[in-house]
Structures are given as C-alpha cells and as structure tokens.
Amino acid sequence: MSDAPRRLITIGRLAEYAGVTIKAVRVYHERGLLPEPERDSSGYRRYDAGHAVQLVKIKTLADAGVPLARIKELLVAPEGEFAAAIAEIDDNLRARAAEIGRTRRRIAGLRAGDGLFVSPEVAGYLDRLRALGIGDRTVGLEREVWILLQAVSPEQAAGWVADKLEAIEDPEFQALYRDYDAAYDWSPDDPRLPALAARTRAWYLAHATESAPPLDPTITRLAAASINDSPAWARLARLARAAS
Secondary structure (H helix, E strand, C coil): CCCCCCCCECHHHHHHHHCCCHHHHHHHHHCCCCCCCCECCCCCECECHHHHHHHHHHHHHHHCCCCHHHHHHHHHCCHHHHHHHHHHHHHHHHHHHHHHHHHHHHHHHHHHHHHHCCCHHHHHHHHHHHHCCCCHHHHHHHHHHHHHHHHHCHHHHHHHHHHHHHHCCCHHHHHHHHHHHHHCCCCCCCCHHHHHHHHHHHHHHHCCCCCCCCCCHHHHHHHHHHHHCCHHHHHHHHHHHHHC
C-alpha cells in the first residue's frame, strides 16, 4: 500500500499554525533552524507537518528565552545534553532576572528622589522639611551636605540625623528653620537678622548635648560655600561667630 500524500501548506498558513510571523519563519530559515522546502511548479514553497512540528519546537524554545544561537544545537541534542543545556540557560535567565530586579530598584530609587543618594533616615528628614514648607532650594543645599557627610563619615552622619529628626519635631526649631529658609533672600542689612541669630543661638544652647566631633574640612567648605551663596546667611554666620 502506498504512502498517503503529504498535505502541503503555504508559509502564511504555517506561520499561523505555529503562532509566529512570516518574517520569523524566514529568519529561522536564514539561521538554519528550519529546513527550507523546494518551490513547487508555481514558484511557492510548500510546507508539511514536519515543518510545522519543527517550527513549534523553535517557537517554544524561543519563548522560553533560549537564544536563537542555542536553539539549533538543542533541537538535535541527546536527552542528557538537552537537559544540561536547559539548566544552564535557566541559570543565565535567573541571573538576568536578578540584574533586572536590581536595575528596577535603582530606577525606583531615582523616582523616589532623595532615597537613592542618602540613607532612609536622611531622606525622611528631608521629606519632613518639605512637609513643613521649607523650600526646595534649602532642602537641596541640605541634601548636598548630607550626601557628602554620609560618604565621608557614615557613623557621624547617623548620629547627626538622629539629632535632626528629634529637633525637627520641636515647634521652636521648626519656626527657626522656616525663618532661616526665608532669610536666604533677605538683604544682609535686614534688621531681623540679629534677632534670628540670637534666637538660634539660644535654642542651641538650651538643647546642647555632648559636643559633636568636628566635621571633615571638605564638608565644612561645602557648607560654607552654600552659606556664602546668600549674603544674609553669611551675615547670620558672622553674627553666630561673634556671639560665641
């Protein structure tokens, strides 16, 4: 009894059966993954069930994340080699997934703003300043100092931020901070500056604890440069030094 004739289909119907595009089928031909049948008398390529099965296998491996460069060897690999290769590919995918996770966390940190550059405690302190109505300029200047302080002396930074988080809940300190924020744009001759300097000194004297270790000179210079950007702040600093 003769073999039943094979049922032949077009490339479009083959792609439809496997759930891929015609372009993908042609790419698989170019990569040597899928045999390319001869053309019939009408000039069309006709595919049979064997091509369809092979194409489904290719699509399954590709959808699982197997690189096209590995698919050809896997299609003809013995069972043991196939399992080992799949395990290796799975390990690589896990590593990629972990890296993607790290990248997503970094991107989330960028969206979170301060949290990418400073500790959660400092980020919380900066958020508290914003909630109190402190302007972005002043908060930004503080953030720069904290970034450098945490890089140079993380232990000292941790102690300072603990003190700051406690102080920022004091209504008197909040009022001082708001006045300092507003004073950035005052004239250095503004008559309110001496009183603000005196209030600030009185608050710190009333809340003084153990003397903190001196700041790193680089951080001190950065803070001084920020103060000198405002003539009024620079005068407040001079008034504080004169009173000490």
